[in-house]
Amino acid sequence: xxxxxxxxxxxxxxxxxxxxxxxxxxxxxxxxxxxxxxxxxxxxxxxxxxxxxxxxxxxxxxxxxxxxxxxxxxxxxxxxxxxxxxxxxxxxxxxxxxxxxxxxxxxxxxxxxxxxxxxxxxxxxxxxxxxxxxxxxxxxxxxxxxxxxxxxxxxxxxxxxxxxxxxxxxxxxxxxxxxxxxxxxxxxxxxxxxxxxxxxxxxxxxxxxxxxxxxxxxxxxxxxxxxxxxxxxxxxxxxxxxxxxxxxxxxxxxxxxxxxxxxxxxxxxxxxxxxxxxxxxxxxxxxxxxxxxxxxxxxxxxxxxxxxxxxxxxxxxxxxxxxxxxxxxxxxxxxxxxxxxxxxxxxxxxxxxxxxxxxxxxxxxxxxxxxxxxxxxxxxxxxxxxxxxxxxxxxxxxxxxxxxxxxxxxxxxxxxxxxxxxxxxxxxxxxxxxxxxxxxxxxxxxxxxxxxxxxxxxxxxxxxxxxxxxxxxxxxxxxxxxxxxxxxxxxxx
RNA sequence: GGCGGCGUAGCCAAGUGGUAAGGCAGAGGUCUGCAAAACCUUUAUUCAGCGGUUCAAAUCCGCUCGCCGCCUCCA
Numbered sequence: 001x002x003x004x005x006x007x008x009x010x011x012x013x014x015x016x017x018x019x020x021x022x023x024x025x026x027x028x029x030x031x032x033x034x035x036x037x038x039x040x041x042x043x044x045x046x047x048x049x050x051x052x053x054x055x056x057x058x059x060x061x062x063x064x065x066x067x068x069x070x071x072x073x074x075x076x077x078x079x080x081x082x083x084x085x086x087x088x089x090x091x092x093x094x095x096x097x098x099x100x101x102x103x104x105x106x107x108x109x110x111x112x113x114x115x116x117x118x119x120x121x122x123x124x125x126x127x128x129x130x131x132x133x134x135x136x137x138x139x140x141x142x143x144x145x146x147x148x149x150x151x152x153x154x155x156x157x158x159x160x161x162x163x164x165x166x167x168x169x170x171x172x173x174x175x176x177x178x179x180x181x182x183x184x185x186x187x188x189x190x191x192x193x194x195x196x197x198x199x200x201x202x203x204x205x206x207x208x209x210x211x212x213x214x215x216x217x218x219x220x221x222x223x224x225x226x227x228x229x230x231x232x233x234x235x236x237x238x239x240x241x242x243x244x245x246x247x248x249x250x251x252x253x254x255x256x257x258x259x260x261x262x263x264x265x266x267x268x269x270x271x272x273x274x275x276x277x278x279x280x281x282x283x284x285x286x287x288x289x290x291x292x293x294x295x296x297x298x299x300x301x302x303x304x305x306x307x308x309x310x311x312x313x314x315x316x317x318x319x320x321x322x323x324x325x326x327x328x329x330x331x332x333x334x335x336x337x338x339x340x341x342x343x344x345x346x347x348x349x350x351x352x353x354x355x356x357x358x359x360x361x362x363x364x365x366x367x368x369x370x371x372x373x374x375x376x377x378x379x380x381x382x383x384x385x386x387x388x389x390x391x392x393x394x395x396x397x398x399x400x401x402x403x404x405x406x407x408x409x410x411x412x413x414x415x416x417x418x419x420x421x422x423x424x425x426x427x428x429x430x431x432x433x434x435x436x437x438x439x440x441x442x443x444x445x446x447x448x449x450x451x452x453x454x455x456x457x458x459x460x461x462x463x464x465x466x467x468x469x470x471x472x473x474x475x476x477x478x479x480x481x482x483x484x485x486x487x488x489x490x491x492x493x
Numbered sequence: 494g495g496c497g498g499c500g501u502a503g504c505c506a507a508g509u510g511g512u513a514a515g516g517c518a519g520a521g522g523u524c525u526g527c528a529a530a531a532c533c534u535u536u537a538u539u540c541a542g543c544g545g546u547u548c549a550a551a552u553c554c555g556c557u558c559g560c561c562g563c564c565u566c567c568a
């Protein structure tokens with residue numbers, strides 16, 4: 001059974017069949033660069049990054065285009081507020097966006113076009129729509145005529161009549177139909193502009209995506225993605241513009257990710273309940289955020305809260321602890337390809353062998369079912385339990401344990417490369433987490449270590465009263481001690 | 494008002510016809526001087542409620558209740 005994806009257009013999961021066998025062309029709406037990105041942007045971009053990686057992992061040759069909307073009312077407004085030109089704002093936030101995405105571990109798309117670098121293509125597309133009678137000039141504006149496009153609203157499943165019933169429509173005298181939308185906007189005095197057949201102006205919001213996606217991916221391509229909130233009007237309008245211009249289907253599969261909620265409510269700028277990626281990464285590790293975002297199915301809403309992030313952190317830590325133990329049992333040796341005779345394995349070892357060798361298969365089953373990353377992650381936890389069991393039952397490293405561990409390491413690495421988590425060096429990751437937590441402590445690391453030394457001496461002298469005193473004292477400050485034959489280590493609660 | 498989605502254990506979360514994954518938290522046990530970590534066992538006779546279809550439903554259909562989203566810029 002191959003890949004199946006939920007297509008917003010049909011409202012069903014469908015078998016994924018690319019236009020051109022072996023190749024996938026995918027476009028995802030990027031950001032309007034007028035402010036810092038929030039975790040809603042993080043989710044959308046992480047989700048499509050995983051989809052991008054998975055398609056590549058399946059052996060498909062993926063062309064992934066993600067745009068920057070670098071000209072828009074909001075950018076102009078901010079530029080005016082700050083007394084700079086619009087490109088100062090867009091450049092600044094493009095850099096911010098790039099940095100945020102890098103921290104979240106995103107692979108670079110094949111191409112990241114900007115609206116302002118495609119003005120000729122946009123003008124040409126608008127002209128085609130006018131020529132074909134789908135658009136009309138109104139002063140210096142050019143509007144798309146929704147009534148001319150029969151299948152308008154097929155993506156969101158509405159009708160023009162229904163839309164009007166409850167909507168308060170501001171009357172724009174120059175629009176023939178209240179739902180008509182701008183392809184080209186006349187420049188007001190002082191606004192940035194480009195020359196066009198209709199005078200000085202700039203592109204409307206939706207046209208750039210049609211122009212750029214078709215330029216890089218062709219008139220009909222495979223996947224178009226974005227947040228659910230883009231379904232209407234943005235994607236609806238993209239379909240109208242593109243299909244009216246070419247007379248061909250624009251996109252075969254529309255994929256939309258769910259929202260990030262705060263207390264079960266949509267996070268948005270207008271509600272003021274948003275967190276920027278930066279703020280979140282000040283508090284949590286990059287990989288913890290990514291792991292959290294992948295712990296639910298991409299179409300479900302996900303609730304952002306301290307508790308949920310902390311749980312994600314605990315879960316990821318558990319996985320890395322197991323990976324660190326695997327690394328240790330391996331003793332630095334590489335997998336020699338030594339054959340494991342299942343008959344000689346103990347029960348726990350056999351289960352581990354089984355879970356490890358089927359991990360990638362189960363991962364594919366999960367991902368083939370509309371990119372079920374939550375299930376994929378559950379399979380990893382499954383394996384972790386088996387690893388821990390085998391290692392806790394085995395006093396010292398035997399050859400076959402090393403071989404098993406090498407197997408586990410290799411199989412986990414395969415899926416880590418797709419999910420973009422679990423690929424840090426385990427001990428390094430755990431140290432990173434520890435020092436991050438230690439940064440929030442009200443006690444210096446040196447002091448902790450002095451106390452541990454004192455406690456070790458006390459324990460040696462069997463002065464358990466004093467040793468427990470020290471442990472309690474540290475526990476009160478969120479420090480947990482772990483005694484082992486190799487000595488005492490500490491971690492932050 | 495129109496359209497759409499959701500409601501699974503204390504919490505998070507998979508599961509779309511075959512008898513409830515996984516994680517966090519909790520309880521008991523092993524280990525330990527005692528702990529911690531890890532492991533083992535355990536925690537939903539039940540999937541918002543009520544009906545219906547079926548040999549069989551969390552899964553399909555209908556109704557009710559509750560929550561949310563879109564219809565205006567928004568990932």
